[in-house]
Amino acid sequence: MSTTAEPLPELAADRLQPMLSARYALGLRHLLLTAAVGLLFVHLNAIPLFHSDIWGHVHYGRWMLDHGTLVHDDPFMPLAAGMRNIVTPWLSQIVLALAESRGGGEALSTLFALAGAATYLLLCRAFYRQSGRLAVAVLGAGLALGFGWFRHAIIRPEMFGGLCLAVLLWLIADAATNDVFSGSTDNEPQPANKAANWLTAHRRWIALYLGIPLLFVVWANLHGSFAVGLGVLACIFLGHVVEAAWRTRTFPGVVNDWTCRHWLFLTQLALAACLINPYGMELLVETVQFSKNPNLRDVQEWFPMNLISSQGGLLLASWVLVCVVFRHSRRRVRPHEILLLALFSAAVVPSERMMGWYAPVVVFGLLPHLAEIAGRLWPVAQAPAETAPLDSMSFKYTLACGMVLWIAFALSPSAAMVLRVKPRPNGNLYSPQTPVALTKHLREQPSRGIVFAPQWWGDWLAWDGPESLKPFVTTHIHLAPQRVWRDYMLIVQGQPGWERALDRYGVRDLVIHKELQRPFLTLVRKSPEWKVAYEDDLAVHLTRTTIPTAPAAGNAHDKQSEAPPAEAAKD
């Protein structure tokens, strides 16, 4: 009888053979990453839908689907009639509207969670390409999430912009890691077929030269943040220009540097791709000029970054981290890293809303240095080439990853749509600041004329209120004529003349946020012009007081008039 461990020949045929390729065998670290992504998905999905501009975007999308054309005037803000409306995120709005029409608010939430999870997964991938270490990549993704924490829960077309930025960073990281433009050979086995051989040899070029323009065609129609992507590409290009100039010290040396040329071409292709949109060049002009709209000066997220605030603290922390990492890294700091950090720091200081873009970019610039430090502090054990890493890879981890994803999905509110379980109540689906009860009341008692309401509720009121409801302003503040916006601010601040201003707009219905507009509410309550028509914990609806006039005594149509009509004097 045999004493060896070899299986008996008759049993060898019964041994299980994997149906999937070995590349699908995962490891423990993949399982942990999957768990992190699953957790992120559940977290993002649980975030309630915000009470403001998301509804304006969905409403626009629905309008475009119903009418089969782009929005021209703002269809929901009558005071903006005649204002030129460049609908930059039209594609996002259509996607959001399609999602909403299929699955309501829950579908929007699911879309947001998917986009968010995909964004951080792609960032992780990009950081992995930069560092070669999964732990560093996950740390990088965590830092990007951390620095951008106050912007990560915003459900609006910006989420698609974030996804596009992640794709871009991945493409750039891939190009840099493979040194695509330097002519290095590819070590993968080459197919025998000549065409396939050419494709394989040039696949990374194709990925870049097709991927980047295609990305920007889509991005420019999804969200105005495509300008951020152009900025990133420009920094990469200029960084290489600086390197070439430093290396060659000649102008021809820079011009003839192929890496510089490729990045220049890619930046130009990206810019050209952005022109493929319904507005052409006007979209780019509008994107550049958008922030100059004077109305935006009164909007919180367009304020300069307040360094003495939670978000400002994160910015300062990131700068400290940059200094520490650059100080301790033995890797040369490259010009494009400096340019990225400088450009995006300069962008975020005057406008705190740029923090969402700053976060992933600053980590992208830091990652190679973080990897270098990590490599010194925690070197990776060099495994002999003959022992394939498959020893730590197993299909059981692949199965476990699938299970983790399923568990994450099942635990998330999205599951209700698919598994037909009880959906989460409105109180959990909509943010607590959403005036759901108010709009129910307004549907029962439709308003007449323009309704003056907080601008952050304008979109929701137009979306969920009666069709006849016309908000004074919505979150599309940039579309309001300046005079209208100034009057809005005059009214909400209760400045002298606020009542006359309301009269000028024919406003007979006021909606006030009880908490955030307390001084204004106090003022209105004191006025005999307004009476409360509805009130709950969140909002108050007031209507204009009118005095019915009785027909004057002795009306011409009153047959019992005492005074007969005066007789005309004879000519």
Add this chain to the structure above:
Amino acid sequence: MTQAVLKPPAKDSLPVLLLAAQAVLLYAGISWAAMTVSRRDADRALPPLREKPLAVRPLNDDPQIVTDEQLQRVLHKLRPKLRGDKPRVNDLDHALRCWGVEAKFDNPDCFSGEELRELLLDSRKLAALWGDKEPALLSDSGIGIRTRVQQGAATASHVDHVLAVQAEIGSGLDQPVVTLRRSTTLRAVLEQSLRDFSLNQAEYEWSALAYALYLPPTTEWTTSEGQHVSFDRIAERLMRQAPAQGVCYGNHRLHGLVMLLRVDEETPLLTAETRRQTLDYLADMTRQFVANQHADGYFNGAWPRDLLASSGTQAVPADSLSGRLLATGHVMEWWALAPREVHPPRESLVRAGQWLSRTIDELSDEQVRSNYTFLSHACRALAMWRGHLPAELLPPSAAE
């Protein structure tokens, strides 16, 4: 494995073709962007203007509303006896509007139409009466001319009132205008008004009136706020507020709507739908006036069906003599110009006209002086109900 890169060029030679292509691309890109920006700016260019304003004439002649004798007494009483130290610009403005530029009076206390116009359009002449301490009516913006509003009795009472009066009396855009710094023409005033105009400005009734007379056949333009404005949009704006809201119990809004309708009859200004909505709106306003007409024939500030609670705090108390003169004079004036389908029953017109004539006849000189602006509307209204403007009805010799 095949090099996945092209053969690099010589390091010290300049790729002329590449640089040329880049220069062309850069030039093309910048040009395209510049053209786009310039097209956006061009959208906000001032619209073409007509040199002479359109004229809107009265349509009716009804001696029952006011007889010849009654009318002559009213005209005599309401001659512009404003000569003296520091005449209010508001009075000068209204007097010019009522009497027109061709009116002449034998009474030395009365300004002629030409004199009235000169006082309003020549700052030196007004400054001679008011002195240096008062802000001048006309101010130079550097590009155009603005009229100062509500900054004292030597300034206008309403935005673009001076401009609208010029339009209604037929002043051409080449009419000389003189500020304390330079000489220009009325065109500079109109153009500045267009630059400053916002559809939602506090007072827009006179701007709308001036544009209706000086712009056609142009019917739309883009304001400096970037808003595309048409006369349809202006009509909507005029109809937006609650009845009796706005200057003079809302009557100037209604007058503005009537003028849009009348101009629309001569040259297309409104869409058919807007025209219909405007007519329906004015008819409803007329019904509300008639429902609240006093047995004596007058109207007052409480004419709408439902008054806003703030109506009690209007500048002119609704049922005072001034309030009655104001309301009755204004409404009779826009009815005189309005299409027949928005007229009240004839009986209402007769009673209102008779009340106006009698009441004006009984006013003291002091009452005439203090209510002159309201009375100017009444004067114009009564004359128009006889098919004429006031100056056309002056006797050859208007001796005292």
